[in-house]
Amino acid sequence: MLLTKNNLGDRSDRIYDAIVVGGGAGGLSAGIYLQRYLLNSLVIDKGKARSFWMQELHNYLGLSPDTPGRELLTQGKDHYLSVGGDYLNAFVEEVTDEGETFLVKVKVGRKNSIEHTFRTRYLIAGSGIIDHLPQLSNMQNVFDYAGYNLHVCLICDGYEIADQRVGVFASSEAALGVADPLRWFTPEITLFTHGQFSVSPEKRQHYENLGFTLIETPIQQFVGQHHQMTGVELIDGTVVPLEAGLISMGSRFHTDYLEGLNLEKKGNNLVTDDMRRTSHPRVFAIGDLKVGLNQVVIAAADGALAATQIWRDIRRVEGTRRVRMRSAA
Numbered sequence: 001m002l003l004t005k006n007n008l009g010d011r012s013d014r015i016y017d018a019i020v021v022g023g024g025a026g027g028l029s030a031g032i033y034l035q036r037y038l039l040n041s042l043v044i045d046k047g048k049a050r051s052f053w054m055q056e057l058h059n060y061l062g063l064s065p066d067t068p069g070r071e072l073l074t075q076g077k078d079h080y081l082s083v084g085g086d087y088l089n090a091f092v093e094e095v096t097d098e099g100e101t102f103l104v105k106v107k108v109g110r111k112n113s114i115e116h117t118f119r120t121r122y123l124i125a126g127s128g129i130i131d132h133l134p135q136l137s138n139m140q141n142v143f144d145y146a147g148y149n150l151h152v153c154l155i156c157d158g159y160e161i162a163d164q165r166v167g168v169f170a171s172s173e174a175a176l177g178v179a180d181p182l183r184w185f186t187p188e189i190t191l192f193t194h195g196q197f198s199v200s201p202e203k204r205q206h207y208e209n210l211g212f213t214l215i216e217t218p219i220q221q222f223v224g225q226h227h228q229m230t231g232v233e234l235i236d237g238t239v240v241p242l243e244a245g246l247i248s249m250g251s252r253f254h255t256d257y258l259e260g261l262n263l264e265k266k267g268n269n270l271v272t273d274d275m276r277r278t279s280h281p282r283v284f285a286i287g288d289l290k291v292g293l294n295q296v297v298i299a300a301a302d303g304a305l306a307a308t309q310i311w312r313d314i315r316r317v318e319g320t321r322r323v324r325m326r327s328a329a
Helices: 024-034 067-083 140-144 154-161 174-182 202-209 257-262 294-317 323-329
Strands: 015-020 039-044 087-089 091-097 102-108 114-125 129-131 168-172 187-190 213-215 219-225 229-236 239-242 243-247 251-253 282-287
Touching: 015 102, 015 294, 024 039, 024 067, 024 294, 067 087, 087 102, 091 257, 114 294, 140 219, 154 174, 154 243, 168 174, 174 187, 174 202, 174 243, 174 282, 202 213, 282 294
Parallel strands: 015 039, 015 114, 039 087, 114 282, 168 187, 168 243, 187 213
Antiparallel strands: 091 102, 102 114, 129 251, 219 229, 229 239
């Protein structure tokens, strides 16, 4: 059921088997599997998943290469609702471990918002990340190209930029390291620091030996048209021609609501086992939040794994009780 401010009371007394935080590919996949295991679930989505911004999914098996990410999410949401799942657009503020259940506090609505709480036996964290972008005085100029030929994932999009003149936009010397594996796809690489950090003499020599160009002058704007970037204009007026860009500036992890659970992390990523269980036995992490690859197809598989393990856990405790309940009904 699609939940809104008006019908939240219908679920006030329900204890969900699992609440999924995040309505991206991983979260929706988890929700669909949970429902197909005859469990009851709620997907809480704040909107604008990372895949929402993908203009075309060129590497998802079975989909037309021009399928936008938002179409995948729309179909996934419809599928989830069709198997009886609950879905709510809201922001998860806090999760409290009560022992046998979690108390999930949410804020519903951007205007005239209200607070509400849900309870669940298991929690699946699929709230994802948001990529940091080059900070310019006119951010719309960045948004005009991000997700088109200004990419954020080498593994996803290396094929898209093969044999092109590519600019790497980094936030630190360490982040420039993406240029080394990028050489597999193209040798024509220009590195941009945007004047934000210095590069050591050793690294300068390394990149010079590889034939890379290092530009440390701050960027004024990207240039191009129809969402296709054709270069970068520096603050001194110089225009550097490019055919594509790769942003390597890190990401913000949407995990504030989990802070009270003290989950094990590796860097900013949550550590999980093979079934995506975290250091807490009833909390799972999927998609970009966990340690591992960050592709849409991987996130969808993560959701299936987490849901399957939750079903196994519940089945061990309840045995065939739910089957008998359905038969009696």
